[in-house]
Amino acid sequence: xxxxxxxxxxxxxxxxxxxxxxxxxxxxxxxxxxxxxxxxxxxxxxxxxxxxxxxxxxxxxxxxxxxxxxxxxxxxxxxxxxxxxxxxxxxxxxxxxxxxxxxxxxxxxxxxxxxxxxxxxxxxxxxxxxxxxxxxxxxxxxxxxxxxxxxxxxxxxxxxxxxx
Amino acid sequence: xxxxxxxxxxxxxxxxxxxxxxxxxxxxxxxxxxxxxxxxxxxxxxxxxxxxxxxxxxxxxxxxxxxxxxxxxxxxxxxxxxxxxxxxxxxxxxxxxxxxxxxxxxxxxxxxxxxxxxxxxxxxxxxxxxxxxxxxxxxxxxxxxxxxxxxxxxxxxxxxxxxx
DNA sequence: CTGGATGCAAACTCTTTGCATGCAT
DNA sequence: ATGCATGCAAAGAGTTTGCATCCAG
Numbered sequence: 001x002x003x004x005x006x007x008x009x010x011x012x013x014x015x016x017x018x019x020x021x022x023x024x025x026x027x028x029x030x031x032x033x034x035x036x037x038x039x040x041x042x043x044x045x046x047x048x049x050x051x052x053x054x055x056x057x058x059x060x061x062x063x064x065x066x067x068x069x070x071x072x073x074x075x076x077x078x079x080x081x082x083x084x085x086x087x088x089x090x091x092x093x094x095x096x097x098x099x100x101x102x103x104x105x106x107x108x109x110x111x112x113x114x115x116x117x118x119x120x121x122x123x124x125x126x127x128x129x130x131x132x133x134x135x136x137x138x139x140x141x142x143x144x145x146x147x148x149x150x151x152x153x154x155x156x157x158x159x160x161x162x163x164x
Numbered sequence: 165x166x167x168x169x170x171x172x173x174x175x176x177x178x179x180x181x182x183x184x185x186x187x188x189x190x191x192x193x194x195x196x197x198x199x200x201x202x203x204x205x206x207x208x209x210x211x212x213x214x215x216x217x218x219x220x221x222x223x224x225x226x227x228x229x230x231x232x233x234x235x236x237x238x239x240x241x242x243x244x245x246x247x248x249x250x251x252x253x254x255x256x257x258x259x260x261x262x263x264x265x266x267x268x269x270x271x272x273x274x275x276x277x278x279x280x281x282x283x284x285x286x287x288x289x290x291x292x293x294x295x296x297x298x299x300x301x302x303x304x305x306x307x308x309x310x311x312x313x314x315x316x317x318x319x320x321x322x323x324x325x326x327x328x
Numbered sequence: 329c330t331g332g333a334t335g336c337a338a339a340c341t342c343t344t345t346g347c348a349t350g351c352a353t
Numbered sequence: 354a355t356g357c358a359t360g361c362a363a364a365g366a367g368t369t370t371g372c373a374t375c376c377a378g
Contacts, residue, residue, distance in 0.1 A: 038357095039351090039352050039353075039357065039358065040352075040353095041351080041352075041357095041358060041359080043358080043359075044358090059342090060342080060343080061342085073359090073360070074359085074360085075359065075360045075361070076342095076343085076344095076360090076361095077343085077344070077345080077359080077360075077361085078358075078359055078360070080342095080343060080344075081344095081358080081359085082358095094262075096260050096261070096262050096263075096315075097260070098258075098260050099260075099266075099368085100341090100342090101341080101342060101343090102263075102342090102343095112298060114302055114305070114307050114309070116307075117310065123305070123307075125298060125301050125302060125305075126301075127297050127298050127300075127301040128297070129293065129294070129295065129297065129298055130293075130294065131293065133291050133292075133293065134276060134289060134291050134293055134314070134316060135316075136291075137289050137290075137291040138278055138289060138316050138318070141278070141287070141289075141321070142320070142321030142324065143278050143280075143287075143316070143318055143319070143320055143321060143324075144318045144319040144320075144324045145278070145316050145317070145318040146281065146317055146318035146319070147316075147317050147318070148314065148315070148316050148317075149314070149315045149317065150298070150312065150313070150314050151260075151312070151313045151315075152298060152299075152302050152307070152309050152311075152312050153309070153310055153311050153312075153313065154302070154307055154308045154309040154310035154311070155307070155308040155310070156306070156307055156308075157305070157306030157307060160306070160307075160308045202332095203332065203333065203376090203377055203378075204377075204378095205333065205334080205376085205377075207333080207334075208333090223367090224367080224368080225367085237334090237335070238334085238335085239334065239335045239336065240335090240336095240368085240369095241334080241335075241336085241368085241369070241370080242333075242334055242335070244367095244368060244369075245333080245334085245369095246333095263343085264366090264367090265366080265367060265368090266367085266368095
C-alpha cells in the first residue's frame, strides 16, 4: 500500500502532445489504432463512439451503461482498459476533477473545466490561456510535458444562488 | 451509485479566495479556527503541523502515520475529516493529480504541479500564470471561482531518461 | 451541559488483478 | 498460429458512514 506512484505502469507509450487527435468516425479511429500498432476491436470502436456522441463528460460507469446498449457483454475491466488506452494514445482526455469518479471526454482540443464544490457539476471553459512560461519552466526542470489540465473549482450558478 | 456529484455536501462553507491564509504556527491556526467558528482540537493542530513541517505533498495515509507519532489514537476518519475541513477553510490545498490518493499541501500561495505519468511523482512549479481571462469567463458563466488548479502531466526527468 | 469532534468497525465506491477463453492480425 | 483483448469473479485501494463516547466552548 501507498506504493508511491504507479498510476500508469503499463508499457503503453503515452502520446506526445502533437499526437492529440480529434476523431470523428470509426474509420478514423480504425486508421489511428492501426498506425499505432493497436488492435481494432468492436469494444474500442463502440466506446469511442459513445464518447463522441455524448456532449457531456462521462464516468467509466456511464460509458459502460451506454456501451452495453450496443455490446451487452462488455465488461467493466474492458471499459477501464480501453479508456486508459485511448487516453494514453491522446484520443480522449481523462479529467480528474476532485473526488468521485474520473471523467472522460472526446474533446481533445485544449479547454479547461469548472467544478462545483457543492454539487460536483463539471463544465467546459474554452478561454485560451498562455501556458508557454509554464511549459518552459517544466522543461527547464527536465520534465517532458504532455498535457496540461486546469480545473477552476468554486460554486456553480445554481449552488451559488441557493447559498443566498 | 453514480449519484452524480456529491463531492462535498457537508454544510461547511468553503473559503473565499481571499480567505486563503498561510499559517505558520499553532497559535495562528488556533486564532483562525476560532475566527471561523471552528473548534480547536489537538488533532487539528497536529495534522496542520505535520503538513507545515514536511516539505512534500502528503497523502492522507502519510499524514495519519506522522500524526500517530504525536497522537497515537488518531483515527483515519478524523484525518480525512480534518483535511477536508482545513481545505474547505482555505488553510491547506488538496491536490488531485490523477489516479491514486489525493495529496495535501500546506502551501496555499498559488503554485502549480507536475505529475509524471509513469512514476506518479508530483513536483511544484512556481511560474506565475495569468488566469484573469479564465476567471472572467467563469464569472460570466455565473460560476463563482474559489481556486484554480493546474496539473502538467508528462514524464519526469528520470522516467524520460529511462525511456531512451 | 450540549453539540460538534473523535474513535472504531464496517461499508462503500471506484478501479485493478488473475486467469481462462476468444478473436484480430 | 500467436498473443493481445476480453469477460468473469474477486480483490484491492482510498474514502466515508453509523453510532457511541468524549471534550471544547
